[in-house]
Amino acid sequence: MQIEAYAGEEMILNMGPQHPSTHGVLRLELETDGEIVRKVTPHIGYLHRCFEKHAENVDYPGVIPYTDRMDYVASMNNSFGYALAVEKLMGLGVNERVKTLRILMAELNRIASHLLSIGTYAMDIGSFTPFLHCFREREKILDLFEWTCGARLLYNYNWVGGVSHDIPEGFVEKAREFLRQFEPVIAEMDELLTYNKIFVERTARVGILSEELALTYNVTGPNLRGSGVKWDLRKEEPYSGYESYDFDVPVGLGKYGPLGSCWDRYYVRVREMEQSVQLIRQALDRLPEGDVHEKVPKKVKAPKGEAYGRSETPRGELGYYIVSDGGPNPYRVKVKSPCFTALSVLPIIAKGEMVADIIAMIGSIDVVMGELDR
Amino acid sequence: MKQAPEILRILQDKFADKITKSEMAVVDPFIVVSSHAITEVCSFLKNHEGLAFDTLMCLSGVDYKGSKNEPDRIEVVYHLFSMKFRHKIVLKVQLARENPSVPTVESVWAIANWHEREAYDMFGIHFEGHSDLRRILCPDDWIGYPLRKDYVQPETYRGMPVAPAKQFVQMAMEGQEVGTDPFVADRLKG
Structure with missing residues (x-):
C-alpha cells in the first residue's frame, strides 16, 4: 500500500460560532490535516455591541451598566475597574467602608466566575458532574448579590465615588456561613476533578504557553500565572486597599507535565478560589463603619485630561483608558480586555495540535466573548 | 523604577528631534513622538537596559473632532509598562484625520497585532508594515469607521x-x- 493512502486530506473546519465548547460566539477557522490542526484563525466580533461608542454618548455613571454587560459572569469586577479609572481621573477618594465592600463583592464574584469557568471546562473535557457542583455553589453567591443590590448577574453596583447599596442586615453571617460550607467543596473539587487521572491526562500536556510568549502577547491573570509568573495586580499595584490584606498568589507548578499547560491554568483558578475565601473573611472581619454614598457626586464631572486605570479581574488585567474633554460625557473610553490578549495567543499554542485538544485549550484560557468583543 | 521626567530625559538624549511635545504634570504623563519614528522609539524603550518596557498594556485610537478644547486630529496612544522595573509611560502619535498612517510596532510587542487591527477597524488608521491588517470586530465588508466622531x-x-x-x-x-x-x-x- 502506498504511504499516500495514510496522508490526511487538508480540510477547512469551522468551529463555531454556535458551538457549546467555544464559550459563546467564537468562530475558529481550523486548517486540518486529518486530526492535526495546521493553522487556527480566530474570528471574533459576533458579540460586538459598540460599548466604546455607547460610552461616548452617555454620562459617566451611565457607562457603568454597559461595563457590567462586558464580562457578564464577573460584572462586579468590571464596574470596579471603571469606577477606579474615573476616580483616578477626578482625583476622588472613597471611604474605607466602600473600599472594603468593593473588595468583598469583587472576591465573591471572582469565586462565582471561577466556578463557572471550572465547571464548564470540566464539561468540555467530558465530565458532567463537577459542572453541577459548581453551579450549585455559584447560585449561593448570586443569592447574596441579589439580596444586596437586587440583581443576580448585572449589578450596577460600583458607582463612581461609592457603591449602590450597603449590605443588608445579616449579610455578614450569611456570607460566613457560605464560606464555611464552601471551603470543603474546593477539596471535593480537587478529588473529583483536579487530580482525576483522566482529566490530568487530557489537559496536562497540551496548550503549553511559555513565559516569553505570555509576556509578549500581554497574557494576564490566571493564564499568565499558569505559566509560572507570579504577577497579580492586587499584589504588584494594589488598589482599594488590597495591600492591607493577607493572601497568596498561586502559580502553575507544572506538576504533571510542562509548565504552562491547560492543567496549570485550571489549577491556578482552583487555588485562587481558596485565596478569595481568605480575602472575603478578612473583609468581613474589618468592615468599617461609614456611609456608602458619602462621596458619590451629584453630577460626575471629570476635568479635562485622561487616565488609564487597570485592575485584576478573574480573567486578568482589565484596563480602562478614559479621555475627558471637560464635558458631561467621556470623550473616549477604550477597554483593554484580558480575554482579547489571551485569545490572540491561541493560534500560536494551538498550531500542530489535535482537534480535540483545541477544545481543551479554549476552555483553559477562559474567554468571555462579551468582554472580548465589547 | 524611574519617574516619567527621567524617562523623558533618556528619550530626549537619544531622539531629540523626534519628540514634539511632552506633558509631565498630568495624571498619566505622556510624550508625543513624531509618527515615522514610533517603531524606533518603541524598540529603544523595550531594549534599553534601564527602562525595559516589556509590556504594551494598551494601544488605543482617539479621534478628536469638534471638541471645544482640542484641535482636530487622530491620536494613537501607547500605554507602556515595565514588569521588571514597574514604571510606566504613555506615548502618543498625532496624525491628520485624512488617511492617518503610522508604522506598526508589531515587531516590538506581538500583541500590537490585534490592537492595531482594532484601531484600523474602528478609526481607519493604516499601520504600515502590519502583517495582517484586516477588520477584527466588524465584518470584513463593513463600510466606515465606527468610532470616528463623524461616523454615520x-x-x-x-x-x-x-x-x-x-x-x-x-x-x-x-x-x-x-x-x-x-x-x-x-x-x-x-
Missing part, C-alpha cells in the same frame, strides 16, 4: 436593516414612547 451609521448591511432609528422616529411622530436612547434623541433633534 449605514441603514442596511447586506439588505438587513441596521439602524432602527427611522422606525423610532415614526413612532415618536405618532406620539409613542421611544425611550431615551441617545442615538435616537440626537436624530430626533436633527
